[in-house]
Amino acid sequence: MSTQVNIRKGGLLELLIVLGILGVLLGLGLPLLSPNRLALDTAARSLAAQVTRARLEAIRQNTFAGLMIFTEGAGGYATFTDKNGNRTYDPGEAVQLVHFGQGDWARVRLDPSRSTLGNMPILFDSRGVPAKPITGTITLTTGTATRKVIISQQGRARVE
Structure with missing residues (x-):
């Protein structure tokens, strides 16, 4: 027992x-x-993928293409092809336009105080080479959590 x-x-x-x-x-x-963390991770990966997309669009379209980062409001970005040849983003040239703070990424915000690539295009020529050196970071946040998208000198993006 x-x-x-x-x-x-x-x-x-x-x-x-x-x-x-x-x-x-x-x-x-x-x-x-958490939903905030998942939305942040998805937004950061999508942003990094759009840098690659801009590079491939430049090669495919045989023209300048890029990614314009917006810092107004919650922030956002536009993947674009330069149709008029002025080497900058103009309304109507967007291949994809994303605004943070709404839709699937309602919780995500661009943090301009920790981003070095705000309100300037990341531009690629028709060979997929950056038109000018673009080393920098884009920081996304959902309050307490942050993710950085780091752009290398060669125009490659990675998420940290």
Whole structure:
């Protein structure tokens, strides 16, 4: 009889330890699954992908193309092809236009105080080469969480 009691106590102790470990893991992992964090990650990855898209559009269209970053309001960006040859973004040239603070990215904001590439185009020539050196960062935030999209000198984007 005493053997059964010891087995039950040992099993209960092991169960409590497992539940404690699961509780700690859940507590650490739950913030990573928040809607704010997911929206921020998706917006940052999409922005980085649009830099690549602008580069490929320049090659495909055999013209200048780029990405214009907007800092007004919640911020946003436009992927564009330079139809009139002035090497800047003009209304009507957008291939894709995104405004943060609305729609799927209602929680996401561009942080102009921590971004070095605001209100200027990231421009590629018809070979997909940056028209001028463009090293810099674009910082997105959802209150407490931030993501940086870093643009290299070669015009490649990565998310940190």
